[in-house]
Amino acid sequence: xxxxxxxxxxxxxxxxxxxxxxxxxxxxxxxxxxxxxxxxxxxxxxxxxxxxxxxxxxxxxxxxxxxxxxxxxxxxxxxxxxxxxxxxxxxxxxxxxxxxxxxxxxxxxxxxxxxxxxxxxxxxxxxxxxxxxxxxxxxxxxxxxxxxxxxxxxxxxxxxxxxxxxxxxxxxxxxxxxxxxxxxxxxxxxxxxxxxxxxxxxxxxxxxxxxxxxxxxxxxxxxxxxxxxxxxxxxxxxxxxxxxxxxxxxxxxxxxxxxxxxxxxxxxxxxxxxxxxxxxxxxxxxxxxxxxxxxxxxxxxxxxxxxxxxxxxxxxxxxxxxxxxxxxxxxxxxxxxxxxxxxxxxxxxxxxxxxxxxxxxxxxxxxxxxx
Amino acid sequence: xxxxxxxxxxxxxxxxxxxxxxxxxxxxxxxxxxxxxxxxxxxxxxxxxxxxxxxxxxxxxxxxxxxxxxxxxxxxxxxxxxxxxxxxxxxxxxxxxxxxxxxxxxxxxxxxxxxxxxxxxxxxxxxxxxxxxxxxxxxxxxxxxxxxxxxxxxxxxxxxxxxxxxxxxxxxxxxxxxxxxxxxxxxxxxxxxxxxxxxxxxxxxxxxxxxxxxxxxxxxxxxxxxxxxxxxxxxxxxxxxxxxxxxxxxxxxxxxxxxxxxxxxxxxxxxxxxxxxxxxxxxxxxxxxxxxxxxxxxxxxxxxxxxxxxxxxxxxxxxxxxxxxxxxxxxxxxxxxxxxxxxxxxxxxxxxxxxxxxxxxxxxxxxxxxx
DNA sequence: TGCCCATATTCAAACGTTTGAACCGCTTGA
DNA sequence: TCAAGCGGTTCAAACGTTTGAATATGGGCA
Numbered sequence: 001x002x003x004x005x006x007x008x009x010x011x012x013x014x015x016x017x018x019x020x021x022x023x024x025x026x027x028x029x030x031x032x033x034x035x036x037x038x039x040x041x042x043x044x045x046x047x048x049x050x051x052x053x054x055x056x057x058x059x060x061x062x063x064x065x066x067x068x069x070x071x072x073x074x075x076x077x078x079x080x081x082x083x084x085x086x087x088x089x090x091x092x093x094x095x096x097x098x099x100x101x102x103x104x105x106x107x108x109x110x111x112x113x114x115x116x117x118x119x120x121x122x123x124x125x126x127x128x129x130x131x132x133x134x135x136x137x138x139x140x141x142x143x144x145x146x147x148x149x150x151x152x153x154x155x156x157x158x159x160x161x162x163x164x165x166x167x168x169x170x171x172x173x174x175x176x177x178x179x180x181x182x183x184x185x186x187x188x189x190x191x192x193x194x195x196x197x198x199x200x201x202x203x204x205x206x207x208x209x210x211x212x213x214x215x216x217x218x219x220x221x222x223x224x225x226x227x228x229x230x231x232x233x234x235x236x237x238x239x240x241x242x243x244x245x246x247x248x249x250x251x252x253x254x255x256x257x258x259x260x261x262x263x264x265x266x267x268x269x270x271x272x273x274x275x276x277x278x279x280x281x282x283x284x285x286x287x288x289x290x291x292x293x294x295x296x297x298x299x300x301x302x303x304x305x306x307x308x309x310x311x312x313x314x315x316x317x318x319x320x321x322x323x324x325x326x327x328x329x330x331x332x333x334x335x336x337x338x339x340x341x342x343x344x345x346x347x348x349x350x351x352x353x354x355x356x357x358x359x360x361x362x363x364x365x366x367x368x369x370x371x
Numbered sequence: 372x373x374x375x376x377x378x379x380x381x382x383x384x385x386x387x388x389x390x391x392x393x394x395x396x397x398x399x400x401x402x403x404x405x406x407x408x409x410x411x412x413x414x415x416x417x418x419x420x421x422x423x424x425x426x427x428x429x430x431x432x433x434x435x436x437x438x439x440x441x442x443x444x445x446x447x448x449x450x451x452x453x454x455x456x457x458x459x460x461x462x463x464x465x466x467x468x469x470x471x472x473x474x475x476x477x478x479x480x481x482x483x484x485x486x487x488x489x490x491x492x493x494x495x496x497x498x499x500x501x502x503x504x505x506x507x508x509x510x511x512x513x514x515x516x517x518x519x520x521x522x523x524x525x526x527x528x529x530x531x532x533x534x535x536x537x538x539x540x541x542x543x544x545x546x547x548x549x550x551x552x553x554x555x556x557x558x559x560x561x562x563x564x565x566x567x568x569x570x571x572x573x574x575x576x577x578x579x580x581x582x583x584x585x586x587x588x589x590x591x592x593x594x595x596x597x598x599x600x601x602x603x604x605x606x607x608x609x610x611x612x613x614x615x616x617x618x619x620x621x622x623x624x625x626x627x628x629x630x631x632x633x634x635x636x637x638x639x640x641x642x643x644x645x646x647x648x649x650x651x652x653x654x655x656x657x658x659x660x661x662x663x664x665x666x667x668x669x670x671x672x673x674x675x676x677x678x679x680x681x682x683x684x685x686x687x688x689x690x691x692x693x694x695x696x697x698x699x700x701x702x703x704x705x706x707x708x709x710x711x712x713x714x715x716x717x718x719x720x721x722x723x724x725x726x727x728x729x730x731x732x733x734x735x736x737x738x739x740x741x742x
Numbered sequence: 743t744g745c746c747c748a749t750a751t752t753c754a755a756a757c758g759t760t761t762g763a764a765c766c767g768c769t770t771g772a
Numbered sequence: 773t774c775a776a777g778c779g780g781t782t783c784a785a786a787c788g789t790t791t792g793a794a795t796a797t798g799g800g801c802a
Contacts, residue, residue, distance in 0.1 A: 054519030061788035148425030150378040432758035
């Protein structure tokens with residue numbers, strides 16, 4: 001039919017087919033302000049022909065000319081972590097109304113991939129970048145390039161306001177405290193804690209919150225019941241770590257009635273480890289996780305956890321990015337200060353936590369206090 | 372510094388800064404064949420300046436000129452389904468070596484979103500489209516537009532070869548048979564089956580495989596123990612469905628020692644339902660799922676399941692797409708016939724399936740044969 | 743008749759690249 | 773001495789849009 005060198009239908013094709021000039025066709029199809037001056041009959045005719053030919057405007061040419069890509073880059077450190085998904089969905093729903101498209105990239109925890117994607121994002125002229133919680137992000141020297149190219153960034157999952165980057169994260173300290181308080185309120189005093197891996201930013205403040213809450217309650221945490229997850233590697237490393245630590249816990253020979261795990265996958269690992277050792281959850285031991293990801297919902301027993309409002313956080317990050325873009329184009333007030341949002345964690349009680357064993361009506365007789 | 376109207380550093384800026392023409396700079400930085408003719412000192416100088424300025428080529432301008440977007444669109448029906456993630460990763464790793472980038476979009480099961488994304492994909496001139504298993508895809512009239520614009524499509528998760536679309540899917544029939552065979556080999560005869568929702572393409576052949584295997588083994592499936600999942604809505608609808616059906620199963624009053632669930636989330640729902648009714652898995656009842664998604668791995672007991680090689684399938688789909696693109700550019704042999712690949716399902720035995728209750732050494736005494 | 747206004751349409755330049763062809767100054771073999 | 777060749781660099785046109793300025797057409801009004 002009317003196609004030219006490239007396989008695509010162009011404005012030129014449509015113009016040729018209906019006898020008007022490229023300009024007119026462009027004005028009509030892009031609904032430019034000028035299109036009010038175009039005769040209604042012409043408009044109709046052009047639209048009709050465009051439809052017949054299956055015309056879709058070329059985003060490259062358009063973006064090149066308009067200098068807007070209508071795209072923002074989303075860099076996830078690992079999509080296979082169920083943690084990322086709700087965030088991505090939130091971002092998407094935040095972008096949708098503004099007709100922006102997320103350019104989603106999964107670094108799969110590979111540093112090299114991360115860098116190369118960051119470069120691609122820059123090349124594709126995304127008007128903003130949202131980074132989902134990445135270890136090493138700040139080291140990368142691409143950050144300088146990003147600044148040179150004036151692309152606004154939002155980071156989700158850690159505080160980089162010190163580097164003048166808008167940051168959004170959960171209030172880890174409050175979350176840690178909330179988790180411990182829940183266990184305390186259920187009457188637990190002998191509580192094992194699994195701290196997060198050292199290279200993860202969340203680990204420290206979460207642990208601080210736990211200690212604070214313990215201090216408030218006059219509880220002294222037994223140091224031998226405090227464990228530390230090894231570094232992360234792969235999506236199930238939290239699970240494996242939790243499982244291994246559960247065994248260590250039992251081997252330690254100290255009594256405990258509850259475990260506060262760093263996150264949900266770790267909690268699920270603990271469930272596995274303790275269950276295999278013959279304990280029952282929550283009758284013999286309560287467990288609480290963190291994040292509230294899908295596996296925590298569908299496991300049995302359902303895992304009590306501290307919920308991160310991931311979707312809301314994603315949404316907000318998208319809105320921030322859009323605002324920053326507007327500012328760059330002079331729409332909104334320019335040069336507002338760098339922002340920080342600490343999302344509020346929320347306790348979700350499911351089946352993995354229950355009153356401490358002694359004197360409970362619900363629990364069956366404890367069969368083994370420990371291995 | 373040297374920036375011009377757009378906030379970005381352009382070839383022109385670099386040329387200006389180092390005193391060479393735009394052409395030379397382009398030739399050097401894009402490593403065109405001609406760059407061998409450029410003096411080594413010039414090359415070095417240009418690279419140096421480009422680096423200093425933080426130059427990144429504008430993908431729009433480049434793609435416009437080269438008529439290659441180096442991008443393929445990936446349309447997932449719902450990213451929050453853990454099923455999608457390994458596929459996406461597979462696609463990504465298949466695209467990586469060819470330096471193609473996936474433009475990932477999550478339709479979130481919304482028909483309207485799906486259409487608008489499809490349109491965007493077309494506008495962004497992705498050179499190919501991979502669709503992950505979508506109910507209604509074939510209905511959409513955009514399909515005609517896609518054809519008009521000559522963009523190769525691959526669909527993952529159903530057979531659309533009838534519409535001349537390359538298709539990749541699991542051998543559902545073999546998978547269903549495999550699942551049943553596993554239960555039979557463990558000595559189960561009273562087996563409940565949960566069929567998939569009607570609108571899902573996988574449901575029917577999977578059920579056919581089950582019936583075939585049953586017939587082979589001379590087993591007659593009890594019709595009152597065959598259930599049907601209601602239509603899907605949301606990521607946890609499979610779980611909720613399985614849970615509800617587990618209760619119906621018990622209420623039916625018929626003995627059964629195993630459940631063959633449509634997928635893993637359904638299986639997890641069944642675990643929840645039966646566990647709450649006081650049964651133990653697998654001692655009192657074996658359960659097998661389908662897919663092998665993350666929650667099935669980290670649940671306790673781990674869910675025995677039929678694994679789909681999702682990552683491999685994703686990888687293959689990417690390779691197909693790339694091949695089709697090559698063909699369009701005359702590199703590979705043109706016009707090969709439409710392709711179909713049925714991936715081979717694989718049994719993964721975990722903890723949710725065990726020998727049938729009677730006469731087993733492993734199982735504890737069955738406490739309730741049924742509710 | 744000439745002038746202005748409104749309406750409907752087109753011109754042409756730009757966006758930032760890539761690339762075939764052209765150019766320039768030198769050497770070199772005939 | 774000259775044509776040919778070559779290394780190194782630049783010209784200029786194109787890719788498909790958008791858009792401010794320009795054009796053509798036709799009244800209406802003085």
